Amino acid sequence: MNLESAVEMNIDEPQDCYILAVETSCDETSAAVIKNGNVVLSNVIASQIETHKAFGGVVPEVASRKHVESITLILEEAIQQAGIPPEKLSAIAVTEGPGLVGALLVGIMAAKSLAFALDKPLIGTHHIAGHIYANQLTNEILYPCMALVVSGGHTELVLMEKEGSFKLIGRTRDDAVGEAYDKVARALGFPYPGGPYVDKLACESEEVETLPRAWLEPGSYDFSFSGLKSAVLNTVNQHRMRGENEFHPAIARGFQESVIEVLVEKAVRAIGETSAVQLLLCGGVAANRGLRAALSERCQKEEIPLLIPPLVYCTDNAAMIGAAAYLKWKNGEFSDLALKAEPSLSLEEWSVAT
Incomplete structure (x- = not known):
């Protein structure tokens, strides 16, 4: 096979990975599309701070209800801003823990529904791993x-x-x-x-x-x-x-x-x-x-x-979840549709398999 034919067939060319990530662990509803683990194509965040101010802190039941109200619109906006058709997505990632169990469940159910409907892999992701790999969105981690x-x-x-x-x-x-x-x-x-x-x-x-x-x-x-x-x-x-x-x-x-x-x-x-x-x-x-x-x-x-990380990636957001989920994607570690919320999920146990 000559070089021209190989180029036409994209042989040995790496295929881009597009992960749609969902974050609902506490009082931010967020969805993002991340390319290859470090390129942010969209990162939509709906904060509940004004709602919880009246209570002097986050009320779990209120947070869960607000996530239910926002999640569909946030997902639609994230996909629209990214300019990636849903069928081109490589995987759906979602925070499975730690966090508020009711809040986590809203994001998990939305992510599982999307993964099932689009026939895409599902990646349960650790919230703190997301915070750590938020740094990867702007810098190389050594x-x-x-x-x-x-x-x-x-x-x-x-x-x-x-x-x-x-x-x-x-x-x-x-x-x-x-x-x-x-x-x-x-x-x-x-x-x-x-x-x-x-x-x-x-x-x-x-x-x-x-x-x-x-x-x-x-x-x-x-x-x-x-x-x-x-x-x-x-x-x-x-x-x-x-x-x-x-x-x-x-x-x-x-x-x-x-x-x-x-x-x-x-x-x-x-x-x-x-x-x-x-x-x-x-x-x-x-x-x-x-x-x-x-x-x-x-x-x-x-x-x-x-x-x-820049201020926008310090607080809870879905872009960081997409960055961390890319680790699992590269290693072929996916979750099944029985994925459930884990409020006390261990960071060490979530580590990528060696």
Whole structure:
């Protein structure tokens, strides 16, 4: 066969992979189409923040109902924006966990229906793997690497010795960092979600209230923020008992500096004590300006390559789910239509098979 004939038959030419991804683990309804694991053709997100503000936090039943109302339109818009006909899709990916069980089920049922109707493979995807591989949407991930996961429900250090392999070396023992931010924000009188308010106030404050750091046992990579949260509450009460009113900025800065110092120090130490050659910041709290700045400065000083995703890929979105699902696609690991929601799905167990 001559070269011209081979080109005409597309022999040895890689075929593009188009994954339609669905994310409904908490209070964002999102769908995206991702090409070859790192090209975002569409990423549609419907947030429920305004709905949950009235309750001071996410109400699971309300979140599930909002997903039901939005999911069909979000899927249609994602496919339309991508310009890819449904029959050209390679697979349907969906977050199977962790998350709110009712919210997860909405996305899973929609994804299973599409996979069945289009006769496409189904890929159940881990939510935290998505946050980690959000970095792949804008940068090349080098291995072995270390991921610092900071979100509303997770604070973890994850060693990735190779693509799709996850090993937890540290995790929170109580409140996740995002939970701590929301609880401190509530104590300071800020509405939900409170993290951005605390971050803004902390970055602008010239005064700082000294608060404790929870280092735990020597050498530990674990985290704990419940004691810091309690210290903030006690400090707020002391100020109020003395009739003081202008204490909010100093406490916000003190709290944020305590959180950031522990996160940065443990992440940098983990890089130094393992074979990791790159640090990845992942999760909703990766949008925190103070953390992004402090980690960037420290990594530059230590000459550690650092990846931080753009703000749009920090919070929950379907593009990150498509990026993580591509790992399973390349390895031929698909889910069947019996896929169910797994609110406590293990990241290590979800790792790509070796």
